Amino acid sequence: MPAVKPIDFPPPFDSADVIGPPTDPVDDRIEVGVAIVGGGPAGLACANKLMQLLEDEPELTEKLGEVPVAVIEKGKVAGAHLLSGANVDPSALTRLFPDLDPADWPPVYQEVTKDATYFLTSKAAIPLKPPPPNFRKEGTYTLSVSKLGRFLAEKAEEAGVYILSETAATKLLVEDRIVKGVRSGDRGRGKDGEELGNFEPGSDVVAKATVLAEGTIGHLTYAAYDYFDMHGSDPQAWELGVKEVWEVPKPLDRVIHTLGWPLRWSPKYKEAGGSFIYPMGEDKVCFGLVVGLDYTDATFSVHDALQQFKTHPFIKKIIEGGKRVGWGAKTIPSGGYWALPKRFSVPGMVVAGDAAGMVNIAELAGIHYAMHAGMYAAEAIVESLKADVNSVNFESYDKKIRDSVIEKDLYRSRNMKQPLTRGLIFGGMMGSAMVATKGAFPGGHWKVEDNAEPAMHLGKAGDKYPKPDNELTFNKLDSVFLSGNATRDDAPNHVRIQTKVPREIAQTWVSMCPAQVYEIPDEQLENGATEVDVHVTASNCVQCGAITAKGGRLTLPEGGDGPLYQET
């Protein structure tokens, strides 16, 4: 039987379609100084830093016009689409607001003072002593990134930034190979793209500088990679994390990571990943399961594996008597150093944060890199525009990134993730050796594989998931509801996939998607057809991005759609 690979079923999507010149008449265009796409840590750190720098540059501020800085955010509010662990290295927070003690930051729950790592078997939890060095989190701060987004947006607004939430940046405006800004998406289209009665067309937002800080699956970013030939030496890869927040009767006193059960870390299954369990003050904990998307069992589901994970006595004890109050899912770029773009700037534009793959997956760190990158972008843009307000050359940003902790850390961890798909023991040993030698051993270039490359098979992961009991374990639709997603049903489908595919591919999407977007019709499930239809319920989508990793393409729905994460 031939190997069935998602990469052989590419989505009907051409990145050239989302790049083009401005189309609005010149007088109708919205002019801003710096257009930042994405209200996450990178974009908002950039916005705040820009305003700080511009305070000392009245002349330049004047030249940037009425709206010196605008942040375009597709979520209902900045933070609505943000989800992470997260233990955050405070260096970026203190760099952005030196007068604020990170412990006093509203999104912060506490400083991490104790951590532990366990290896799980189906019944036991065996502490790893000492914990693997890459999981040591002492000195970091536990925070909610969706709250961080709200906080940074509030600060930015106070400083005079325009936060344009509920606005999707659907097109990169490029003229003469220079990025001129972005176009916002239309609103009020029907299922077939027709204009409804309240149709409101998008607008061209033209800018002196454009910052792509779109996060994990950059809609415009990857189109720009294609257009400007920015791809790194290896393709980007992702892990998918599903996370829950629980109110619990007793506080958790440490940060916990687990490896092992219920994931199958063998070369056959490649379910490389693990869990995190973090305290959130006195009455809440959050936890999640993060798994590399190069796994091979089409019936594997991170959401359901997380439900299974909760039935382990070790985790059950932590959340017993508690109540689930939050749920969400998001991919994390995991390609690391080798998947970084060839360059971080092109004429008129820079990329920052997760969009540029600035994540050190081995150390579960990305938020402070994103913020640092945003600040470097701000500095580079101000330097450049100060010299010449019409300059489109932001190459000093590249140098700043190359010289920064971002590139250094990613280089050190450059080969840590790849061996993990060869099994936990081999991967773990290699990883420890790499940490111990700061990446010097064994050196070289371990190739990052495209997530859509491994052949999929119909395995048995799906048989082991617990039936939801609505107390400890929950189904996908209940979870989507809890994410606050209430997307209009008659909006156009924003998920691009082939809709007639081998069963292995269809089942991969059905199981993988934490939001129950994909379904195989009942009769085809039962009749054993080898090629099946895939029905898409796009309004369930929480925009985690996993589909892009495994053979499809997530594009942008109408601004304001998707989840409304509160404390993830």
Add this chain to the structure above:
Amino acid sequence: MAGILTYALHDDEGNFNKNSLGAISEAAKLAGELGGEAAALVVGEVGDEACASLGNWGAAKVYRAKGVPEGLAQPIVDAMAKVIQDEGFTYALFGGGLLGFEIGAGLTARLNAGVTMEVTEVKVQDGKLVAERPILQDSQIADVGYVSEPGIIIGRLNAFDANESGGSAEVVDVDVELSPWSTKATMVQRGEQRGADVNIEDADILVGGGRGLGAAEGFKQCEELAEAMGGAVAATRAVVDAGWYPYAAQIGQTGKTVAPKLYLAAGISGAIQHKVGMQSSENILAINKDQNAPIFEFSDLGVVGDLHKIVPKLTEAIKAKKGG
């Protein structure tokens, strides 16, 4: 004396509204506990006998304001405010329905009185009325008390049952001077029937169809059953999405919210997105072949079986019963 005044709405033929009769019965019961009397206000040219007949539902007295038109709230606010003040009523109670909300709200302003709406039950505590109001999608019940008199209570639709107690009410005519602003809205046409476009939010009985119907044609069974029962047809997101039924009938998070007396769910699994739109239904009857379907967790009667076999026979049986 703690008296409770209600308002008895009537149609153009002089028939009283059943929610109003329910309010009178509830007021009579509560007034009994408080040691007072229940009374009703009637506006327009309603005959002595008809007015007195409200005694059968528990009204001791009926105040009739002949010169006040029926159908719009503000003139009735004038009438009720006058009777409450002249006769010293301590509470005004309304059955569900649009006019009850408007009159109750108007009295709130006029008498500087506390108001509770969407009330499902009223109880007596320490000689005072306490209104129970479900809040947050009926997940909690707030007990609302009044810090001064009078207090206004507006019931949820069908909250109060009308009970015949026998008896006849004393009819008292009252003269009411209308406020200048009360005459500035005039009824052009009342109670126009607009045929086929049944508003599912107002239907007492809904037959909801889900994916278990198998195909768009499956809705025919639902329509026939709904017709036999005198109800309307509703649908889940999945089937609307699949184009089996129009969006106007969609119940749930991104559709309409309904609370009929009966929600008959045919082939509906009961996902939360649907549940939030119909969980307040008084009675939920579910037919589904999957015994693990979540709908069985919140249905009052669950039938595990093939709806294609059950629904047509049920339709026949109901037709037979109604016919016979």
Add this chain to the structure above:
Amino acid sequence: MKICVLVKEVPDAAVQKRIDPGTMRLDRSGEKNLNPFDTHAIEAAMQIKEGGAIPVEEVVAVTMGPDSAVRALHKAVALGADRSVHLSDDELAGSDVCATGYSLAKVLESESPDLVLLGQQSDDGECYTIGAVVADHLQMPSLTQVIKIDVSDGKLRCERQAEYGYDTVEVELPAVISVGDAINEPRYPSLKAIMGAKKKPLDGKATGDVGIDAGMVGESGSKTAVLALNPPPPKEAGEIIEDEDTNETVEKIVAWLDERKLI
């Protein structure tokens, strides 16, 4: 004429709402948004303004609420209102329907509108009442739950569904009208309008500025008090029938329906 639209900031529909056990009030700490029903009221105002049957000089969005309510006003202005008024005072916290209606009437009085529009209900539980309370204080005619408004000869012709079918009612101005969501499909704001919203005038008012008697508002001025919050009575576990003999099953269903007077 001048149209005032009453708007309100409410917890976003997507947020799981809860009651703060300390104050027995709705916990408003989560994500908030402009009450969806109010967007229909704004749209109705815009359609009257754009319809041209009567000249509309100004559409003013009016709200009462804490500082954060400014965001709801920005949204209202982005949707077309010309300016906004924000009544905000610590004294107002905890106001019930009676006190809220009085306060809103006072702030409206200071604007002397020819028409007040509002959504018929708000996502946080105040339903169908505020319009009629405000109207009585303002001594204006009023209609709630309106699904169609036509303007002719300086009067409004409104339609709504009442107890016995559709009513058509003529209302003289000035008036207070609350609208249902069936009245229109609200527009999306353009990006330009969103960006311009902060530049439109916003007047902040305290209770004293509009002559509100502090004794009549807030928790102490309210006429109702939440005495207790209880879980709803446990719902009896449903009965389950396995369909073995369909005739028998149908008989059982009919008997069940009959018992509940549903046939």
